[in-house]
Amino acid sequence: MRISVIGCGYLGAVHAACMAKLGHEVVGVDVDAEKVALLASGRAPFYEPGLPELLAETMATGRLTFGTDVAAVAGARVHFVCVGTPQKRGENAADLRYVDAAVDALLPHLAPGDVVVGKSTVPVGTAEAVAARVAAVQPEAVVVWNPEFLREGFAVQDTLHPDRIVYGLPPGAAGETAGALLDEVYATPLADGTPQVVTDYATAQLVKVAANSFLATKISFINAMAELCEATGADVTQLADAIGHDARIGRRFLNAGLGFGGGCLPKDIRAFMARAGELGVDQALSFLREVDSINMRRRVRMVDLAREVCDGSIVGRKVAVLGAAFKPDSDDVRDSPALSVAAQMGLQGAHVVVTDPEAVANAAQRWPDLRYAATAEEAAAGADVVLLATEWQEYRDLDPVAFGRVVAGRRIVDGRNVLDPARWREAGWVYRALGRP
Numbered sequence: 001m002r003i004s005v006i007g008c009g010y011l012g013a014v015h016a017a018c019m020a021k022l023g024h025e026v027v028g029v030d031v032d033a034e035k036v037a038l039l040a041s042g043r044a045p046f047y048e049p050g051l052p053e054l055l056a057e058t059m060a061t062g063r064l065t066f067g068t069d070v071a072a073v074a075g076a077r078v079h080f081v082c083v084g085t086p087q088k089r090g091e092n093a094a095d096l097r098y099v100d101a102a103v104d105a106l107l108p109h110l111a112p113g114d115v116v117v118g119k120s121t122v123p124v125g126t127a128e129a130v131a132a133r134v135a136a137v138q139p140e141a142v143v144v145w146n147p148e149f150l151r152e153g154f155a156v157q158d159t160l161h162p163d164r165i166v167y168g169l170p171p172g173a174a175g176e177t178a179g180a181l182l183d184e185v186y187a188t189p190l191a192d193g194t195p196q197v198v199t200d201y202a203t204a205q206l207v208k209v210a211a212n213s214f215l216a217t218k219i220s221f222i223n224a225m226a227e228l229c230e231a232t233g234a235d236v237t238q239l240a241d242a243i244g245h246d247a248r249i250g251r252r253f254l255n256a257g258l259g260f261g262g263g264c265l266p267k268d269i270r271a272f273m274a275r276a277g278e279l280g281v282d283q284a285l286s287f288l289r290e291v292d293s294i295n296m297r298r299r300v301r302m303v304d305l306a307r308e309v310c311d312g313s314i315v316g317r318k319v320a321v322l323g324a325a326f327k328p329d330s331d332d333v334r335d336s337p338a339l340s341v342a343a344q345m346g347l348q349g350a351h352v353v354v355t356d357p358e359a360v361a362n363a364a365q366r367w368p369d370l371r372y373a374a375t376a377e378e379a380a381a382g383a384d385v386v387l388l389a390t391e392w393q394e395y396r397d398l399d400p401v402a403f404g405r406v407v408a409g410r411r412i413v414d415g416r417n418v419l420d421p422a423r424w425r426e427a428g429w430v431y432r433a434l435g436r437p
């Protein structure tokens, strides 16, 4: 099937390549000429494991093309809207300007029978508004809401083998026809037995923000337990293991530490609260305010721990921060807990050097005042304290003995609870962690 993908960021670029992999003929469109030029030459504009190989494979078939001219979408039967919905500056609400612009650009090119598929994470009510705008210009086109649940770092796998497929359809025959067309697009994952939920617009839009809110709540729950552990001498990692054995609770997303960041969870829970307020049900989501505060408190606690191990002051101390990305296997630094800690320490008078296997360039663009190093050893040379802020495998694998030779003082704060405290202490390190004795 001929398909278009509007917006080629983390979501759209992966979606376009995966749809081509499924056998469709895909045109990806983005307003960012630089990004399009990279993609058109088969290179990924961001770090995502497996994407470069997938781009090479699918572009070689001739089924995948990228461009900046939206007129290229003509002839496609299904148009995926994959643009970002960041947080509005100074407000909790989502900024829908890119969704609006994508729909505006698409409208003149829509033919009867075309299906516009929203994948962006949006406040509930957006699909209805988009449908009204489409109907005003091309009454025979249909809008479907089909939220995306991919995780950065696993985006290719999550798109080719999703754990569920959700359609929000308008009522009536037009919705059914659009759903059937989308079934053709997703024929391969559906044939693999992927669970499918076919529902209305409101439910489909809510599924996405409800899922992200649940995940954020789970993380903040265990981080709240970490605060209790710190006050009582208990160990939050053992606590998580023990409660995680209860299948109703589950161990996943119970990793206590510096908390959640990125371009999704933080802004999604805030936008959800803002939308609930508009709908007059703000009380229903007031707990998310607490989820957000617990999460932000972890960053402050990390700085406090660093100060504690430095005998009460970080002024003039050399601090190495391992990690800049909001999580491993990503170069995304949006709302990164690691950079937030690094920046706070810099402001408080420490000499901070940040390193990351993939995210240094993005970090330096966003936080030009911080200093950066290419490797953990370089960052830690002469350091008084090391902070592990993003749990890349290479930081988990550090040898405490060899690494101890590069620092000035063997002090480490494990912000992700991934190091073996006994091993580090044996090698002469002062080891501290969030929620562990």
Ligand code: UGA
Residues within 6 Å of the ligand: 121, 148, 149, 150, 151, 152, 153, 212, 215, 219, 252, 253, 254, 255, 256, 257, 258, 259, 260, 261, 262, 263, 264, 265, 326, 327
């Ligand atoms: C998240 C969701 O997991 C995806 O399902 C969703 O599709 C996506 O947002 C989205 O809305 O597009 P992502 O932002 O890639 O995916 O990252 P996650 O893997 O969810 O991690 C989010 C943050 O939580 C990271 O900073 C991570 O370090 C932190 N985290 C995760 C913890 O602190 N503890 C955990 O146990 C798990």
